[in-house]
Structure formats: C-alpha cells, structure tokens
Amino acid sequence: MPSAGPTRRRADAERNTAAILDAAAELLARAPDVGVGDIAKAAGVGRVTVYAHFPSREDLVRAVLARAIEESMAAIAGAASSDGPAEEAFSRLVRDGWPVLSRYGRLHEAAVRALPAEEVREHHDRPLEAVRALVERGRADGAFRTDLDTDWLVTTVYALLHAAADEVAAGKLDRGRAAGVLRTTLLSVLRPAPSGTGPESA
Amino acid sequence: MPSAGPTRRRADAERNTAAILDAAAELLARAPDVGVGDIAKAAGVGRVTVYAHFPSREDLVRAVLARAIEESMAAIAGAASSDGPAEEAFSRLVRDGWPVLSRYGRLHEAAVRALPAEEVREHHDRPLEAVRALVERGRADGAFRTDLDTDWLVTTVYALLHAAADEVAAGKLDRGRAAGVLRTTLLSVLRPAPSGTGPESA
Numbered sequence: 122m123p124s125a126g127p128t129r130r131r132a133d134a135e136r137n138t139a140a141i142l143d144a145a146a147e148l149l150a151r152a153p154d155v156g157v158g159d160i161a162k163a164a165g166v167g168r169v170t171v172y173a174h175f176p177s178r179e180d181l182v183r184a185v186l187a188r189a190i191e192e193s194m195a196a197i198a199g200a201a202s203s204d205g206p207a208e209e210a211f212s213r214l215v216r217d218g219w220p221v222l223s224r225y226g227r228l229h230e231a232a233v234r235a236l237p238a239e240e241v242r243e244h245h246d247r248p249l250e251a252v253r254a255l256v257e258r259g260r261a262d263g264a265f266r267t268d269l270d271t272d273w274l275v276t277t278v279y280a281l282l283h284a285a286a287d288e289v290a291a292g293k294l295d296r297g298r299a300a301g302v303l304r305t306t307l308l309s310v311l312r313p314a315p316s317g318t319g320p321e322s323a
Numbered sequence: 324m325p326s327a328g329p330t331r332r333r334a335d336a337e338r339n340t341a342a343i344l345d346a347a348a349e350l351l352a353r354a355p356d357v358g359v360g361d362i363a364k365a366a367g368v369g370r371v372t373v374y375a376h377f378p379s380r381e382d383l384v385r386a387v388l389a390r391a392i393e394e395s396m397a398a399i400a401g402a403a404s405s406d407g408p409a410e411e412a413f414s415r416l417v418r419d420g421w422p423v424l425s426r427y428g429r430l431h432e433a434a435v436r437a438l439p440a441e442e443v444r445e446h447h448d449r450p451l452e453a454v455r456a457l458v459e460r461g462r463a464d465g466a467f468r469t470d471l472d473t474d475w476l477v478t479t480v481y482a483l484l485h486a487a488a489d490e491v492a493a494g495k496l497d498r499g500r501a502a503g504v505l506r507t508t509l510l511s512v513l514r515p516a517p518s519g520t521g522p523e524s525a
Contacts, residue, residue, distance in 0.1 A: 153440070230440050238355070238432050238489075272495060273504055276486050284482035287440075293474060302475055310511050 138174050140164040145185045150226030150290070153234055157181065182235040186244050189228060193221045193248050201251035207259030211311065212304050214255060215282075218248070219300040222282055226290040229283050245279065252278050259311065266313040277310050340376050342366040347387045352428030352492070355436055359383065384437040388446050391430055395423045395450050403453035409461030413513065414506050416457060417484075420450070421502040424484055428492040431485050447481065454480050461513065468515040479512050 144164035148155040157178050161171045175181035200213035232241045253275050259265030265274070285303050288294035294302065346366035350357040359380050363373045377383035402415035434443045455477050461467030467476070487505050490496035496504065 227440075230435075233432075234436055238429075269504060269507060270496075273490070273508070276490055276495075277483060277508060280482045280486035281479060284478050288475070288478055293478075294472075302471060305471060305516070306475070306479060306512055309514075309516060310508055312511075314507070314511060315517050 134174070137164070137166055137170055141166065141171055141174060141181070142185055142188060145181055146189070146225065146228065149182065149185060149228045149231040150224070153227045153231035155231075179235050182231055183240075183244075185228060186232045186236070186241070189221065189225045190244050190248060193218055194251075196221045197248065197251055201255065207255055207262060207264045208308065208312075211255050211259065211308070214251065215304050215307065216300055218282075219285075219303065222286050223289055223296060223299065226286065229286060230290075249275055249279060256311065263313070265311045268314065274311060278307055281306060336376070339366070339368055339372055343368065343373055343376060343383070344387055344390060347383055348391070348427065348430065351384065351387060351430045351433040352426070355429045355433035357433075381437050384433055385442075385446075387430060388434045388438070388443070391423065391427045392446050392450060395420055396453075398423045399450065399453055403457065409457055409464060409466045410510065410514075413457050413461065413510070416453065417506050417509065418502055420484075421487075421505065424488050425491055425498060425501065428488065431488060432492075451477055451481060458513065465515070467513045470516065476513060480509055483508060483512075 141160065141164045145155075145160045148160055148163055157171050158168055160181070161168045164171070171181065175184060197214050197218040200210055200217050203210045203213065229241075232244070253271060256265055256271055256274050256278075260267050260271065281303060285294060285299050289296050289299050343362065343366045347357075347362045350362055350365055359373050360370055362383070363370045366373070373383065377386060399416050399420040402412055402419050405412045405415065431443075434446070455473060458467060458473055458476050458480075462469050462473065483505060487496060487501050491498050491501050
C-alpha cells in the first residue's frame with residue numbers, strides 16, 4: 122500500500138477534526154459531563170486521535186464553544202448591523218440567535234463546568250458586544266431604559282438567554298415557544314419603566 | 324495525659340466541622356476552584372481531618388451550599404410568609420435574601436463546577452418554592468403578569484439573582500446598589516405588560 126502523501130494526511134486530519142467537533146457538540150449538548158472516550162466513539166476515531174487534535178478534554182470543550190460562538194455571530198450579524206428601530210433589531214437578534222443557542226443545548230453548562238468562568242464569559246465577548254451596541258442605540262433614541270446601567274442590561278440578556286436554553290434542554294420550557302417568551306421577557310426589562318413604577322417611585 | 328472522653332471528642336469534631344465549613348464558605352466565595360489543602364489550612368486543621376468529615380471536595384462544596392441555602396431560607400422566611408400585597412412581599416424577599424446571596428459570592432459558581440446541574444438546582448428548591456408562592460399570589464390578585472408561565476418567571480428570578488451575585492463578585496456591579504437594581508429589574512419582568520406592548524401586540 123503506498124504511503125499517504127502530506128496533502129492526503131492533511132485532508133484526513135481536517136476531516137477527523139470536523140468529525141470530533143461535530144460529535145463533541147452533539148454529545149455535550151445533551152450530556153455536559155460526557156467523556157473523551159464516548160466522543161471518540163461517536164466520531165468514529167480512537168481516543169489517541171482525539172488527543173492528537175485536542176490535548177485535553179478542556180481544549181476540546183473550548184474548541185466546541187468557540188465554534189458555537191462563531192455560528193452565533195454569523196446568525197446575528199444581519200440583525201446586529203441593521204439600521205431600523207432598536208427594539209425591532211433586538212427582536213430580530215433574539216429570533217436569529219436563539220436557534221443556534223438552543224441547538225447547543227447544555228454546551229454552556231459543559232463549558233462552565235470545564236473552563237474558568239472568566240474564560241466562558243470572554244468567549245461571549247463578541248456576541249455580547251453586538252447586544253451592547255443595540256442596547257446603547259436604544260438608550261440613545263429613547264426606546265430602551267436609562268435608569269439601569271448598560272452593563273447590567275447586557276448581563277440580563279446573557280443570563281436569560283442561557284437560562285432559557287437550560288430550561289429547554291431540561292424539558293421545562295417548550296422549544297417552539299422559547300424565542301417568543303425570551304423576546305417578551307427581555308423587552309419588559311429593556312423598555313423604559315412606565316412613569317410612576319420605576320425605581321424613583323420605590 | 325488522660326485520653327479525651329467521647330463527649331470531648333464529639334465537641335472537638337463539631338468545632339472542626341464548623342471551622343471547616345466557615346473556611347470553605349469564605350474561600351469558595353472568592354475562589355470557586357480553591358483546593359481542600361487551602362481550606363484545611365484556613366480552618367487550622369490538617370487535610371486528613373477535612374477528609375474525615377467530608378470524604379471528597381464535592382461533599383464539602385455540597386455541605387457549604389446546603390448551609391447557605393438554610394441561611395437564605397431563614398433570611399426570607401418573614402417576607403415569604405407575609406400577607407401584604409405580593410409586590411411588597413417580593414421586594415422584601417429580594418431585600419432580605421440578597422445580603423446572604425451576595426455574601427456567598429462565587430459559591431454558586433463553585434457549586435455549578437463541582438456538582439451536577441440538577442443537584443445545584445434541587446438545593447434551590449425550597450427558596451424557589453417561596454418565590455413561586457409569591458409569584459402565584461401576585462398572579463392571582465392581578466399584581467403580576469399571567470402572559471408568561473409561572474415556571475419561567477421563577478427561573479427568571481433565580482437566573483437574575485445569581486447573575487447579580489456573579490457581577491458583584493466580579494466587581495462589575497456595585498454591592499450597595501445591587502438589591503435596588505435587582506428589585507427594579509425583577510418587577511419589570513413580573514408586572515403585567517402595559518396594554519399594547521405585550522406579546523399579543525408583537
């Protein structure tokens with residue numbers, strides 16, 4: 122049998138990497154503590170091959186998370202850069218980003234368990250910057266409230282998006298209704314408080 | 324030297340358990356990945372003594388979490404059982420529960436990293452039942468919204484309380500302002516949507 126040339130070996134390696142990431146994403150979405158052995162089996166490769174590409178389980182979780190964030194960014198790019206009213210752009214951002222977040226199920230939980238919290242949050246910097254830009258635009262034109270800090274409003278969006286994904290993954294929130302529930306909840310937080318009910322009247 | 328009797332040994336053991344739990348709570352609040360060795364040192368005992376009381380680090384985190392939940396329950400008991408308007412009772416619950424939650428800093432993160440997600444959530448069942456009872460009371464008397472499910476509203480309260488504690492622990496939200504920010508945010512979610520802006524108009 123002729124030995125494979127460098128081009129062929131590179132193609133094999135890329136195919137293996139993709140298969141490992143696909144299998145890891147699928148398994149972590151359902152079982153955040155799944156081991157490298159099960160991921161290798163699902164990818165159709167040996168454990169040694171997984172470790173050749175990802176020296177530790179942590180590295181593999183990190184790579185799956187990074188890819189999920191890339192997909193989220195691609196999904197929300199249109200909504201994030203749109204010109205219309207901030208509230209409509211925000212609704213589109215939730216609508217477009219939710220399917221990706223939802224598909225990744227319990228991956229966020231897997232990441233929180235495997236990686237330092239600061240690193241998990243840093244991976245989210247780019248999508249959260251898109252949220253921040255929309256929140257700031259809405260605050261500037263009066264569509265969103267200004268009695269709470271932008272940082273906290275962005276944190277609220279992040280926390281509730283992931284809480285909804287967790288609830289759907291746990292079978293406690295209907296997948297089909299989740300985007301609408303999220304939109305309603307988040308707009309209730311973002312819209313200016315009706316006069317007489319804001320913190321100034323507390 | 325006379326050997327210590329069983330009463331003395333029991334008193335020593337209880338003192339050690341309390342010292343270990345106190346040290347673990349204090350260290351986990353700041354450094355969720357702190358090891359048993361550092362906790363033993365802070366408690367003034369050896370690692371062997373820690374393992375005699377808590378067979379694994381997981382058991383120790385579990386015990387600290389259980390104690391924190393007990394303290395939270397004691398703190399919110401008055402607000403949870405009060406008769407007044409649901410909104411006022413809810414505001415008191417946040418005001419009374421927040422100092423305990425806030426003092427435990429990054430313990431929730433430590434628990435999420437050390438224990439299965441289902442178990443962390445089960446530990447929260449009792450305080451969340453108190454929140455649920457108030458939410459249901461407010462829905463029944465018209466103070467709180469009914470266009471979103473009670474389960475989701477309770478999840479929102481849980482997610483935002485812990486998000487606020489994380490932000491305070493990370494130095495991103497002012498500790499003194501957090502309870503007011505939480506109250507404003509959560510009441511924005513719980514209050515009925517002003518007519519014409521609810522999901523039915525989406």
